[in-house]
Amino acid sequence: MLKSFDFVVVGSGVGGATVAKELSVRGFNVTVLEKGGYHKLGTSWRALSFYTGSFWNFCPGEMSDGEVEVLRTIMVGGSSVVTLGNGVRALQKEFKSLGIDLEAEFIEAEKELNVVPMPEEFMGKRTKKLMDASRELGYDVKPMPKFVNFKKCKNCGMCVTGCRYGAKWTSQRYLREARKAGAKILTGVSVEKVLHSGGEVKGVRVRGSSSFSDIEAENIVLAAGGIGTPIILQRSGLTHAGSNLFLDLFVSTFGMLKNGGMRDEISMATLIDEFHGYDFGHVFIFAFFEETPCV
Numbered sequence: 001m002l003k004s005f006d007f008v009v010v011g012s013g014v015g016g017a018t019v020a021k022e023l024s025v026r027g028f029n030v031t032v033l034e035k036g037g038y039h040k041l042g043t044s045w046r047a048l049s050f051y052t053g054s055f056w057n058f059c060p061g062e063m064s065d066g067e068v069e070v071l072r073t074i075m076v077g078g079s080s081v082v083t084l085g086n087g088v089r090a091l092q093k094e095f096k097s098l099g100i101d102l103e104a105e106f107i108e109a110e111k112e113l114n115v116v117p118m119p120e121e122f123m124g125k126r127t128k129k130l131m132d133a134s135r136e137l138g139y140d141v142k143p144m145p146k147f148v149n150f151k152k153c154k155n156c157g158m159c160v161t162g163c164r165y166g167a168k169w170t171s172q173r174y175l176r177e178a179r180k181a182g183a184k185i186l187t188g189v190s191v192e193k194v195l196h197s198g199g200e201v202k203g204v205r206v207r208g209s210s211s212f213s214d215i216e217a218e219n220i221v222l223a224a225g226g227i228g229t230p231i232i233l234q235r236s237g238l239t240h241a242g243s244n245l246f247l248d249l250f251v252s253t254f255g256m257l258k259n260g261g262m263r264d265e266i267s268m269a270t271l272i273d274e275f276h277g278y279d280f281g282h283v284f285i286f287a288f289f290e291e292t293p294c295v
């Protein structure tokens with residue numbers, strides 16, 4: 001067994017970084033174990049190598065058996081680094097109908113992440129074309145709420161390769177706060193499974209380059225993402241983990257527009273509320289170059 005820690009947090013995405021920050025500022029001894037590393041952000045589509053799955057054919061993602069493309073990244077900050085900065089309230093009505101009112105939590109999160117409506121002057125001409133067409137069809141199109149600091153944003157449209165200007169909120173900010181409060185962030189450490197005996201958690205087994213080692217911990221927080229966490233749980237003996245996986249589905253409707261590529265303007269700049277919800281996921285409309293490889 002290696003060193004003993006109060007709290008081991010597995011994964012440094014939104015989930016792991018938030019827990020690590022909250023615990024360490026309250027004085028707990030926290031160590032984050034992160035499988036990925038730091039990457040140069042927003043430089044080129046080659047940066048997509050930190051997505052799991054096939055990046056060589058430019059369309060990242062793992063395919064499920066049912067041919068649903070699943071996107072996630074293995075890196076410090078997890079998928080928060082590659083978001084489009086959309087800070088949309090999700091499932092608020094549905095939770096309310098179950099007696100859970102999340103209004104105060106949404107307000108707190110929006111304040112902390114500085115969520116603002118996408119300013120009209122940042123909308124590119126393709127976005128405006130799509131917006132006009134949607135309005136003509138009678139849809140109520142609104143600017144997308146974004147956790148982006150538009151004073152720093154250069155409108156390069158490279159959000160999904162990570163923002164090199166530091167304009168977009170990512171969980172790396174919480175990791176910095178956690179580190180300031182004393183947390184350790186260990187990168188390149190892949191957790192294999194949770195060690196337990198007699199119904200009690202004892203630690204985690206981590207994979208090194210050629211061997212495994214064990215880390216003792218009193219409390220373990222698994223935050224390796226919707227796919228990474230069930231994999232660890234399955235290897236730890238919970239064979240049914242992940243069988244109720246819920247995916248944040250969205251349907252993309254592509255339109256062919258001559259020279260209509262979205263790369264040099266921010267994608268998902270607008271929102272139509274009636275297309276956003278639990279029943280059908282989210283529907284987004286994109287314009288792409290006629291010869292774009294991803295269509």
Ligand SMILES: Cc1cc2nc3c(=O)[nH]c(=O)nc-3n(C[C@H](O)[C@H](O)[C@H](O)COP(=O)(O)OP(=O)(O)OC[C@H]3O[C@@H](n4cnc5c(N)ncnc54)[C@H](O)[C@@H]3O)c2cc1C
Nearest residue numbers: 011013014015035074075078079083084085086191225228
């Ligand atoms: C392209 C894209 C765009 C998105 N855009 C938006 C958006 O605009 N707005 C929005 O709200 N949401 C968006 N999302 C969704 C959002 O990013 C995720 O829901 C959120 O980041 C998930 O956080 P998480 O901490 O649960 O998991 P993750 O971000 O997946 O973090 C899990 C972490 O665990 C690490 N890990 C995995 N396995 C192991 C292991 N065995 N050992 C150690 N570490 C491990 C990973 O490297 C990763 O750092 C987007 C997602 C993608 C992929």
